[in-house]
Amino acid sequence: MLSVTKDNAYETVRRILDTSRPVVKCWAGSQLFIATSRPSDVEKMLTNFLSKSSFYENINDVMKDTLPTSKVDVWKKHRKMISPSFNLKIVNSFHDVFVKYSKEIVQFLNDVEVCEQVNLVSVFWEQTFDAALGKVVTFR
Structure with a gap:
């Protein structure tokens, strides 16, 4: 066992x-x-x-048909289109952005009260979009 x-x-x-x-x-x-x-x-x-496991079906409610949870035929088509965007040089150019927004999430989580309920999905979605758009983030 x-x-x-x-x-x-x-x-x-x-x-x-x-x-x-x-x-x-x-x-x-x-x-x-x-x-x-x-x-x-x-x-x-x-x-x-390439078919996805039932795990992906379960998280699809949260992920809303995004690339990681999409059906194989949709995934292949979109993955082929965005692949050039993920070469090492381009990804490395976002290092400072990743660090900045990661630190902000950590600070936000440190500030959350022990019994406080927080919708982490919203927090992470907001951070992701703000990082992609280069916006300044405020959580509260």
């Missing part, structure tokens, strides 16, 4: 891959999870098995 928590999941899978075999299958209820340490397997899975 293997006990895996969200805190030790990565380390557990990594240890199993390092000590036993290059591909590991694990069932959690009716959900199959596959991990591999071979880049060729990762490439094969990403190009041949």
Whole structure:
């Protein structure tokens, strides 16, 4: 019996891959999870098995049909269009923006009272859009 928590999941899978075999299958209820340490397997899975798991269906209410939760045919079309925007030079040019907005989120979360209820989805969406548009953020 293997006990895996969200805190030790990565380390557990990594240890199993390092000590036993290059591909590991694990069932959690009716959900199959596959991990591999071979880049060729990762490439094969990403190009041949693109359908999303039920996890994505569950978070679609929050994500509202965005690229990570869209159907495979929609994802492929849009991913092809935006791929050039994610080259390393362009992504690195946003480093200061990422740092600035990350610090603002951390500061906001530090300021939240212990029993205060906060809609984190709204906070993260606002931060994401403001960072993309270069706006100044105010939470309250």
